[in-house]
Amino acid sequence: DQQVKQNSPSLSVQEGRISILNCDYTNSMFDYFLWYKKYPAEGPTFLISISSIKDKNEDGRFTVFLNKSAKHLSLHIVPSQPGDSAVYFCAAGGDQAGTALIFGKGTTLSVSS
Amino acid sequence: DAEITQSPRHKITETGRQVTLACHQTWNHNNMFWYRQDLGHGLRLIHYSYGVHDTNKGEVSDGYSVSRSNTEDLPLTLESAASSQTSVYFCASSGPPGTGAPQNTEAFFGQGTRLTVV
Numbered sequence: 281d282q283q284v285k286q287n288s289p290s291l292s293v294q295e296g297r298i299s300i301l302n303c304d305y306t307n308s309m310f311d312y313f314l315w316y317k318k319y320p321a322e323g324p325t326f327l328i329s330i331s332s333i334k335d336k337n338e339d340g341r342f343t344v345f346l347n348k349s350a351k352h353l354s355l356h357i358v359p360s361q362p363g364d365s366a367v368y369f370c371a372a373g374g375d376q377a378g379t380a381l382i383f384g385k386g387t388t389l390s391v392s393s
Numbered sequence: 394d395a396e397i398t399q400s401p402r403h404k405i406t407e408t409g410r411q412v413t414l415a416c417h418q419t420w421n422h423n424n425m426f427w428y429r430q431d432l433g434h435g436l437r438l439i440h441y442s443y444g445v446h447d448t449n450k451g452e453v454s455d456g457y458s459v460s461r462s463n464t465e466d467l468p469l470t471l472e473s474a475a476s477s478q479t480s481v482y483f484c485a486s487s488g489p490p491g492t493g494a495p496q497n498t499e500a501f502f503g504q505g506t507r508l509t510v511v
Contacts, residue, residue: 286435314499316502321504321505322504322505323483323485323502323503323504323505324436324483324502325502326499326500326501329499369435369436371436380424380426380438380441380449380451381426381438381485381487381500382438382452383428383435383436383437383438384435385433385434385435386435386436
């Protein structure tokens with residue numbers, strides 16, 4: 281059973297517009313959430329994270345929102361740029377021993393100019 | 394600069410052969426992980442380690458093993474390679490050095506190893 285779900289395999293956005301990528305999780309023990317970006321033939325790179333004690337974290341053009349009651353998080357990219365075109369993975373983890381980061385299946389973002 | 398390196402970058406092997414993929418990090422991180430990436434499945438956790446001599450099974454551990462004899466290395470072994478293990482494998486590390494406790498700071502990934510089993 282998937283613990284971290286990204287239900288949209290792909291998203292297409294025009295340059296300058298907002299990109300919103302969504303992620304749902306089922307395990308209420310998760311308390312740390314991350315977004316990774318991946319280009320072809322490269323390893324995933326860390327983008328932004330949020331702790332369960334917060335509902336928002338912002339870093340430049342990237343903002344992550346967390347809704348614990350709905351077990352939902354989203355990544356907002358504003359404004360979107362062609363260089364943002366990549367696969368975005370949502371990941372979740374907890375502080376308890378025996379947990380490691382669990383990833384969703386990823387969403388491919390295409391930003392057109 | 395500290396880094397995490399995987400070798401080889403590409404490997405073709407035959408069904409039934411034993412294969413070992415190397416992962417080496419110079420951050421002195423306690424936590425190390427192996428993932429595989431497949432179309433339609435994203436990144437799935439194979440094995441992980443929170444310190445020397447510690448190993449744990451992940452979501453898809455059958456047919457794989459790891460050992461952690463030092464902080465820097467976590468080799469992944471496929472005991473008897475199968476076509477279903479054709480995939481791209483990523484190693485990652487995380488955590489502040491020397492704490493001995495699992496901490497979920499951001500993980501740093503290697504460039505990946507593309508393994509083909511024929």
